[in-house]
Amino acid sequence: MTQTSTGPRHLPAWKRFLKTPKGYILSALVPLSLFAGGFRQGPVGLLHVLVAVATALGVDAGVAMWLRRRLGFSTGGAITGLIVGDVLSGLTPLYLVSVTVTVALASKHLLKRGRKPIFNPAAAGLLMAILGFGSAQSWWAGLSLLPLWGVPVLILAGLFVAIRVKKYPQVLAFLGTYFLLVLIMALFHLGLASNTPAAALRVPFVNSALFLAFFMLTDPPTSPASMRGQIQFGVLVAFSSVVLFAALGGLSYMLIGLLTGNAWSAGAAWWSRARRGPVANKGMRTGFWGVGASPSQEQPQVGSS
Amino acid sequence: MSLSRSTLLGICTVAVAAIYSAGYVYTEPAAQANSLNPPSARSSTSSVKGQTASRPLRYRDGIYTASGANPYGTLSVEVRIASGKIAGVRITSYQMHYPQAFIDPVMPKQVLQRQTWRVYIVTGATASSYNFAEAVYRALAKAKV
Numbered sequence: 001m002t003q004t005s006t007g008p009r010h011l012p013a014w015k016r017f018l019k020t021p022k023g024y025i026l027s028a029l030v031p032l033s034l035f036a037g038g039f040r041q042g043p044v045g046l047l048h049v050l051v052a053v054a055t056a057l058g059v060d061a062g063v064a065m066w067l068r069r070r071l072g073f074s075t076g077g078a079i080t081g082l083i084v085g086d087v088l089s090g091l092t093p094l095y096l097v098s099v100t101v102t103v104a105l106a107s108k109h110l111l112k113r114g115r116k117p118i119f120n121p122a123a124a125g126l127l128m129a130i131l132g133f134g135s136a137q138s139w140w141a142g143l144s145l146l147p148l149w150g151v152p153v154l155i156l157a158g159l160f161v162a163i164r165v166k167k168y169p170q171v172l173a174f175l176g177t178y179f180l181l182v183l184i185m186a187l188f189h190l191g192l193a194s195n196t197p198a199a200a201l202r203v204p205f206v207n208s209a210l211f212l213a214f215f216m217l218t219d220p221p222t223s224p225a226s227m228r229g230q231i232q233f234g235v236l237v238a239f240s241s242v243v244l245f246a247a248l249g250g251l252s253y254m255l256i257g258l259l260t261g262n263a264w265s266a267g268a269a270w271w272s273r274a275r276r277g278p279v280a281n282k283g284m285r286t287g288f289w290g291v292g293a294s295p296s297q298e299q300p301q302v303g304s305s
Numbered sequence: 306m307s308l309s310r311s312t313l314l315g316i317c318t319v320a321v322a323a324i325y326s327a328g329y330v331y332t333e334p335a336a337q338a339n340s341l342n343p344p345s346a347r348s349s350t351s352s353v354k355g356q357t358a359s360r361p362l363r364y365r366d367g368i369y370t371a372s373g374a375n376p377y378g379t380l381s382v383e384v385r386i387a388s389g390k391i392a393g394v395r396i397t398s399y400q401m402h403y404p405q406a407f408i409d410p411v412m413p414k415q416v417l418q419r420q421t422w423r424v425y426i427v428t429g430a431t432a433s434s435y436n437f438a439e440a441v442y443r444a445l446a447k448a449k450v
Binding site for chain 1: 327
């Protein structure tokens with residue numbers, strides 16, 4: 001995928017990379033994973049990350065060779081592997097880590113709208129791991145295995161990413177709706193015995209919501225760019241997630257919510273372009289919510305995480 | 306425009322934090338109720354890792370049920386006592402986030418072998434292990450002579 005640099009040309013390539021959305025995500029996720037890796041279950045988690053990233057790089061290299069593209073370091077694949085490794089529990093067997101990443105990247109390469117994946121690859125892989133293999137997910141890099149003091153650390157790392165990739169409105173819309181609906185659940189005594197509103201607002205579940213909001217929801221290719229689109233997207237993902245949480249519980253509610261939002265986002269973008277017609281679309285940049293998005297609101301569209 | 310947008314985002318940030326805080330405070334009693342585990346069960350379960358089986362206790366014969374709960378969910382067990390000893394342990398209800406297979410049948414077997422609720426926790430399923438140990442502890446407390 002095309003990688004757009006936003007930094008000045010005189011900067012070294014690695015510094016310019018760090019100023020791209022992928023660079024911002026890696027700058028936050030790698031230290032966060034290493035930090036979480038220093039605590040309980042961390043070493044196993046870090047091993048999972050290594051296996052996941054290696055698998056991702058191998059799969060993306062295989063796809064590049066298959067399509068006769070130039071071989072290179074797939075940062076998008078590495079981010080997908082990193083997120084998968086960050087989320088899967090330490091109980092997950094290594095082969096399942098690799099399978100999860102492979103499915104994630106298959107979704108990225110096969111389910112596309114133009115050159116962009118429709119679904120967040122990591123979410124697609126992780127959902128398959130739950131539904132197909134009953135795998136556990138601890139979201140350990142979201143510091144979910146640490147006491148409450150881990151939450152501010154997670155928020156700081158997440159804010160860095162959300163603001164830098166210009167997705168903060170989306171994160172706020174998601175978290176605001178999510179917490180509001182959970183509060184309503186509590187007020188009306190809704191929810192399952194194993195999925196109470198009290199649990200949703202506390203460690204470790206609130207960590208998974210924050211991790212998803214900051215590092216998965218903000219994936220540029222699979223989420224809208226405009227302010228209006230971001231808010232609609234965040235509200236939809238949160239609403240879908242909480243409804244599933246209240247009705248079914250389990251571990252997959254936020255992943256399904258995110259994938260629902262991805263599908264809606266892609267569908268809305270397709271509908272928007274279809275209404276404009278082929279003449280109006282000629283020469284237009286590919287982008288979500290192009291009608292309402294001003295040039296300043298457009299983000300560089302880079303590889304999916 | 307830039308300033309007003311920043312201001313708006315700042316206000317929204319405060320609003321989200323306020324909503325979260327309201328929910329946290331409102332659900333605090335429920336969270337406290339879910340974490341009312343016997344202190345002995347909590348502290349001892351993890352501290353006895355590596356110890357040998359404790360001395361056998363005398364229990365009344367019969368079938369006893371109890372539950373364990375924490376913020377991760379609840380589970381119930383049925384403990385069968387025969388001839389004053391633990392003859393069977395069965396998980397009758399499991400409403401935890403993690404699959405039951407992580408602790409079942411590993412932990413019930415341990416209880417049978419060691420004749421105590423003090424069993425090894427399953428790494429990675431700590432919350433489920435605590436709940437199981439707590440439930441067995443409570444069932445055995447009912448069975449005590």
